[in-house]
Amino acid sequence: MGTENISLSGVADNRPDWFYPEWAANAPFNKPIVVKDTDSALGRYNQRTKEIGLKDLARIHGHMCDGLVIAFVEIRGVFVKLFPDGVVDRTDLCAVSKNGPCWADTAAFMTGARINFKTLRIDASIGDGFIIQRISTGEAFKVHLKPDVFPEDQAALESKIRSLRAQGKPVTAEEIDRVEKMGDELSLKLLTTPPDKLLDIEKLEDYKFQFADLFGMRGDIINKDMPR
Secondary structure, eight states: OOGGGOOGGGSOOOOOBTTBOHHHHTOTTOOOEEEEOBSSTTOOBOSSOEEEOHHHHHHHHSSOOHHHHHHHHHHHHHHHHHOTTSEEETTSEEEEEOSOHHHHHHHHHHHOOOGGGTOEEEOGGGOSSEEEEETTTOOEEEEEEOTTSSOHHHHHHHHHHHHHHHTTOOOOHHHHHHHHHHHHHHHHHHHHSOGGGTEEEEEOTTOOOOSOOSOOOOSTTTTTTSOO
16 A cells, blocks of 8 residues: 555645745655554554645644654654555554653654553653654664754753743743744754754664553562561
């Protein structure tokens, strides 16, 4: 099953809109993913595929921002390796994401993984990247941006704004405008640069996905009946 099987109704809307700028819509590396799902709550595989694009993510997430674009580019880069035929099976994936709205929303929407299905793990240690695993094959990849792709001055300003707000202090309109402009500039770079120039993708051998590792048996009682 390939992209030639996509029906008209299954093609992503990539037209510019008030929340989706023309520079994003026309960017050369802003390509949708092709997915297959099931027919219904108790259904079989769809016989047709459909497209999901960055504009769809912006609608679901609430806005288009650089975090959303980073997550989209990273996960799409892994899909090229997990699904060489170009069709992503969203019934066959688990994912690890940090607890950030851009990251977790994108992971859930693009992979079909969910916390309530125990296929989406939230783990701060993953940082601004993901681990994506194809359940049926066990293949897993870790992905991050290459060093120096994310601008240092943008990181510093974002950190300053978050720190001020955490202390209950205000930030200026100029600071918000500036950080949003930086985010747009980074998004444009990400969507106009070949993915192999942006991404570090590492194959993980014998990776074992764990939904959570906070639970276990009590270790302090295993010898309670042993003789003295």
